[in-house]
Amino acid sequence: MASTSPEPAATETGDSVKIRRLQIADRERGFLPLLSQLSSCPDLTESEFAACFADLAALGDDHVILVAEDPAAAPERRILSTGCLFVERKFLRGGGKVGHVEDVVVDAAARGRGLGLRVVRRLVEIAKGAGCYKVILDCTPELRAYYAKCGFVEKGVQMAVYF
Numbered sequence: 001m002a003s004t005s006p007e008p009a010a011t012e013t014g015d016s017v018k019i020r021r022l023q024i025a026d027r028e029r030g031f032l033p034l035l036s037q038l039s040s041c042p043d044l045t046e047s048e049f050a051a052c053f054a055d056l057a058a059l060g061d062d063h064v065i066l067v068a069e070d071p072a073a074a075p076e077r078r079i080l081s082t083g084c085l086f087v088e089r090k091f092l093r094g095g096g097k098v099g100h101v102e103d104v105v106v107d108a109a110a111r112g113r114g115l116g117l118r119v120v121r122r123l124v125e126i127a128k129g130a131g132c133y134k135v136i137l138d139c140t141p142e143l144r145a146y147y148a149k150c151g152f153v154e155k156g157v158q159m160a161v162y163f
């Protein structure tokens, strides 16, 4: 997400919505309320958000957060969708890379317009361009069909330890 490195070109989604990397100003454009539609996401103060943004920006292109912005929407509700790619470096496969897709969400009022598909496809393109040999994600069984539309196939079993 956050990054000081050059941003990928904004992607036209067929209307005024553009897909681009997260910017620090997106705190004011509804980024955190959008994430709260996915999981617990308490508000962060401006300085807390800036600290988190800086930590992630330090990871450069190994941590990409994309957002879909509708410039025609109310200022505090412009971020309609987001998704994250984390690029993991491995010793396996000759020092290969694996892409992890995380935190995909589309605003409830903007679902069914293809935004989720476009954000995930763009993350997969970025992973491919970064040299990843695969991209993986965890999701609920209900989302199998959606991620199949995004090009994913079911593989393995998800395990977790929560703290």
Ligand SMILES: CC(=O)SCCNC(=O)CCNC(=O)[C@H](O)C(C)(C)COP(=O)(O)OP(=O)(O)OC[C@H]1O[C@@H](n2cnc3c(N)ncnc32)[C@H](O)[C@@H]1OP(=O)(O)O
Residues within 6 Å of the ligand: 037, 038, 101, 102, 103, 104, 105, 106, 107, 110, 111, 112, 113, 114, 115, 116, 117, 118, 137, 138, 139, 140, 142, 143, 144, 145, 146, 149
């Ligand atoms: C790795 C993770 O982050 S998993 C967490 C995923 N996020 C969530 O569950 C948060 C709540 N849900 C959402 O934000 C959205 O419903 C999303 C992200 C799942 C889908 O976003 P949308 O923008 O509505 O999906 P989009 O319009 O791009 O749909 C693309 C295709 O998938 C299909 N699709 C979308 N959602 C679903 C679903 N829940 N089940 C089955 N198919 C679906 C659509 O019908 C469409 O198919 P089509 O091209 O044949 O018409």
